Amino acid sequence: DVQLQESGPGLVKPSQSLSLTCSVTGYSITSGYYWNWIRQFPGNKLEWMGYISYDGSNNYNPSLKNRISITRDTSKNQFFLKLNSVTTEDTATYYCARDRDGYSDYWGQGTTLTVSS
Amino acid sequence: DIQMTQSPASQSASLGESVTITCLASQTIGTWLAWYQQKPGKSPQLLIYAATSLADGVPSRFSGSGSGTKFSFKISSLQAEDFVSYYCQQLYSTPLTFGGGTKLEIK
Numbered sequence: 001d002v003q004l005q006e007s008g009p010g011l012v013k014p015s016q017s018l019s020l021t022c023s024v025t026g027y028s029i030t031s032g033y034y035w036n037w038i039r040q041f042p043g044n045k046l047e048w049m050g051y052i053s054y055d056g057s058n059n060y061n062p063s064l065k066n067r068i069s070i071t072r073d074t075s076k077n078q079f080f081l082k083l084n085s086v087t088t089e090d091t092a093t094y095y096c097a098r099d100r101d102g103y104s105d106y107w108g109q110g111t112t113l114t115v116s117s
Numbered sequence: 118d119i120q121m122t123q124s125p126a127s128q129s130a131s132l133g134e135s136v137t138i139t140c141l142a143s144q145t146i147g148t149w150l151a152w153y154q155q156k157p158g159k160s161p162q163l164l165i166y167a168a169t170s171l172a173d174g175v176p177s178r179f180s181g182s183g184s185g186t187k188f189s190f191k192i193s194s195l196q197a198e199d200f201v202s203y204y205c206q207q208l209y210s211t212p213l214t215f216g217g218g219t220k221l222e223i224k
Contacts, residue, residue, distance in 0.1 A: 059211050102151070
């Protein structure tokens, strides 16, 4: 069965960068599909952040401008989110998910990130 | 960006009743729409894709309809475990966008 699991620091200071890891088991991230990062803000609004494709290409939400980068380590079957210059508005639960034609059929359990000094 | 307007934001209903949630897209999206269920403290889980197709293992009391800009999601014969939150998502173009969510409460 496909499983995804996020990991991250939990707390980041404003202006710093956040880095999250999504570890995938049960399916190779190079075999197909797109691999999403989605976040959910306090108050429950969901925001698609972007994806890395099975071929390594990216698509990002323009709202994140030049702050976002999604990369991968195919040897570990992991993909990563890096978000620069974080503010308190980046406080959210971050999910990684497998994207199948736009809908996410497998999700991680989520990792909570707080931006605070 | 395509805006997804979901209503109602919350709804009270009784066990065994049926409820319908609506999602309106700011532009036509064909049938590129998904519905998710989210239980407290858990990640969203896919229920319906392509507006009407049931995801694997999803009970048949859940159904979706619509195309273009107006979509509906129906739960027939509400069970206790259905009183959680639901979200629509458009898959037509990036950035992918979600509706604001509907929280079902027991009356």
